[in-house]
Amino acid sequence: MAEARLAAYMAIAETAYNQGLEVVNDVTSWQTLKTTSNGYASRLSTPSGLPIFKFEGFIDKPVAAVKSYFSDHYESMSREFTPDMFDHQTTIQVFDATAKLIHEVTKSPVSIVSPRDVVYFDVTLTLDEGTYVIVDVSVEASEVPPVAGYVRVDLKYSLHIFEQVPGERVKTHLTHVALGDPKGAIPASFVNLSLGSRADFYDKVLQRMAEAIG
Numbered sequence: 001m002a003e004a005r006l007a008a009y010m011a012i013a014e015t016a017y018n019q020g021l022e023v024v025n026d027v028t029s030w031q032t033l034k035t036t037s038n039g040y041a042s043r044l045s046t047p048s049g050l051p052i053f054k055f056e057g058f059i060d061k062p063v064a065a066v067k068s069y070f071s072d073h074y075e076s077m078s079r080e081f082t083p084d085m086f087d088h089q090t091t092i093q094v095f096d097a098t099a100k101l102i103h104e105v106t107k108s109p110v111s112i113v114s115p116r117d118v119v120y121f122d123v124t125l126t127l128d129e130g131t132y133v134i135v136d137v138s139v140e141a142s143e144v145p146p147v148a149g150y151v152r153v154d155l156k157y158s159l160h161i162f163e164q165v166p167g168e169r170v171k172t173h174l175t176h177v178a179l180g181d182p183k184g185a186i187p188a189s190f191v192n193l194s195l196g197s198r199a200d201f202y203d204k205v206l207q208r209m210a211e212a213i214g
Contacts, residue, residue, distance in 0.1 A: 002093075002095065005095075006095045006096075009095075009121040009123075009139050010099075012121065012139055013123050015137075016136075016137035016158075016159075017125070017133065017135045017157070019156070019179075020135070020157040020158070020178075020179075023044065023052055023177055023179070024159070024161070024175060024177050026044070029044050030042035030043070030044050031044070031045075033053075033195055033196065033199060034199040034200075036057075036199055036200065037203055037207070038057045038058075038059070038202075038203045039056050039058070039174075039202065039203060040055070040056060040199075041053065041054065041055045041195070041198070041199035042054045042055075042056075043195060046179070048181075050180075050181055051179075051191065051195060052178070052179045053176075053177065053178050053179075053195055054176065054178075055174075055175070055176045055202040056173070056174065057173075057174050057202065057203070058165065058171060058172065058173055059171070059172050059174065059206050059210050060170060060171050061172055061209060061210065061213045062164075062169070062170050063131070063132065063162050063163065063164040064132070065213050065214075066162055066172045066213065067124075067132040067134075067162040069209050069212065069213055070134075070160065070162070070205070070209065071124065071134065073208075073212075077201075077204070077205055077208060078201075081200075081201050081204045082201055084107060085106050085107055085109065085194075085197065086106060086107070087105040087107050087115070088105050089102060089103070089104045089105075090102065090103045090104075092119070092141060092143055093143075098123055098124045099122065099123040100121075100123075101120075101121055101122075101139070101141055102120055102136075103117065103118075103141075103144045104117065104118050104120070105117045105147075105150065106118075113186055114149070114150065114184060115150050116150060116151050116152070116153045116182060116183075117147055117151075117152055117153070118138060118152065118153040118180075119138065119140075119141050119144045119152070120136045120137055120139060120155050120158075121135075121136070121137055121138075122134065122135070122136050123135050129164075130163060131161070131163045131164070132161075132162045133159055133160065133161050134160040135157070135159055136155060136157070136158040137155055137157050137158070138153070138155040138156070138180075151182070151183050152183065153180050153181065153182050154180065154181040155178070155180045156179040156181065157177075157178065158176070158177070158178040158179075159175070159176065160174065160175075160176050161174070161176070161177075163175070174206065176202060
């Protein structure tokens with residue numbers, strides 16, 4: 001059963017990866033959202049009105065070390081850098097060293113917006129010696145039924161692309177792109193605030209990795 005589920009999830013992740021990569025390769029339609037100390041954030045409007053978020057930055061550390069640190073410390077960095085948004089994360093199932101099923105719960109910093117949760121498949125792809133991609137996408141999981149009081153997010157795709165900069169053995173280019181449907185009613189002002197907060201989060205993540213990775 002685990003093998004069949006993994007195969008089904010991998011098929012969903014492949015579609016998510018292709019959709020995200022297509023958006024990353026679009027270099028004409030992005031609007032600058034915010035420039036930070038370690039990178040810059042952009043947004044792209046979709047026909048449905050949902051914004052696609054992108055962050056790009058560089059770090060003078062080896063690509064494999066950056067990818068590993070990010071994977072190992074994502075939850076703790078989320079808790080530290082976004083305490084008003086991040087609640088907790090639970091690993092529901094581990095398929096192998098590269099793939100797992102996760103349930104993540106977020107808070108709402110304002111009373112007019114309900115807290116959210118999301119169930120997603122997380123898989124790390126190794127494309128070559130200098131490129132890794134972490135793909136996250138919403139999936140169905142009977143072990144995690146809807147939680148009362150929470151709105152379940154539909155994560156269309158989230159890609160974290162770690163690439164070795166050509167000609168630079170110890171420099172990594174990080175690109176993150178994500179599209180999610182938060183469901184329910186959310187004021188546009190709150191959406192814009194959330195996107196700005198995501199930019200600040202990734203700026204802090206890059207700073208932390210620059211300081212922590214030897």
